[in-house]
């Protein structure tokens with residue numbers, strides 16, 4: 472079966488990484504405009520880098536949970552073709568053994584030169600005006616897709632959605648497009664749609680089936696069902 476999986480912050484919540492819009496989430500304590508837009512970065516690069524340096528440290532301290540591990544096992548099931556797309560910028564899918572992982576909102580592990588576009592590994596602590604390893608201009612920024620920027624790998628994601636038999640959204644609130652439109656896009660192409668989430672999402676109506684509960688329980692249960700299928 473061709474399966475497209477979209478994960479959001481909810482899959483990493485039980486690893487101790489804060490979500491964005493839940494009570495106590497990151498967007499309660501920080502302004503999106505200040506730390507997650509190109510204008511916010513231009514106004515105060517040190518504040519923005521500090522935000523991502525802290526998140527990089529939090530991700531490093533976290534461990535993959537049973538939901539990440541179950542998805543990595545499903546990717547290895549010979550009868551299924553799994554495309555794993557994440558909005559998360561942590562590397563818990565990779566550390567659970569998933570390969571490949573499509574990071575549509577970028578990754579904390581990456582840095583991007585705002586002058587020449589070259590990508591490089593991010594140091595654990597980024598400083599304002601870090602020099603580009605390629606063009607030497609002091610323009611390295613986090614390789615994170617901010618509000619107002621275009622998500623990465625959209626061609627590959629759309630192609631996978633068009634040919635999917637099943638689309639599964641895990642732990643995402645369905646508020647941020649284009650990811651929030653993937654369920655509808657997959658459905659229009661004939662896929663069945665399933666949501667696994669602790670609570671109802673903003674686009675709950677786009678799913679044929681919804682299961683409510685913690686990802687660390689729901690995802691391994693669903694993966695066991697898929698592993699038992701012939702294909």
Ligand code: APR
Pocket residue numbers: 478479480481482484485490491492493496558559576641642643644645646647667668669670671672684685686687
């Ligand atoms: N198990 C399953 N789902 C959970 C859990 C859990 N343990 N904990 C929280 N959730 C769900 C919440 O019910 C909610 O629907 O995870 C979702 C988290 O929603 P958001 O905080 O909005 O995160 P996400 O949907 O990934 O955000 C999308 O917004 O600002 C950005 O770029 C950032 O990629 C992010 C995007």
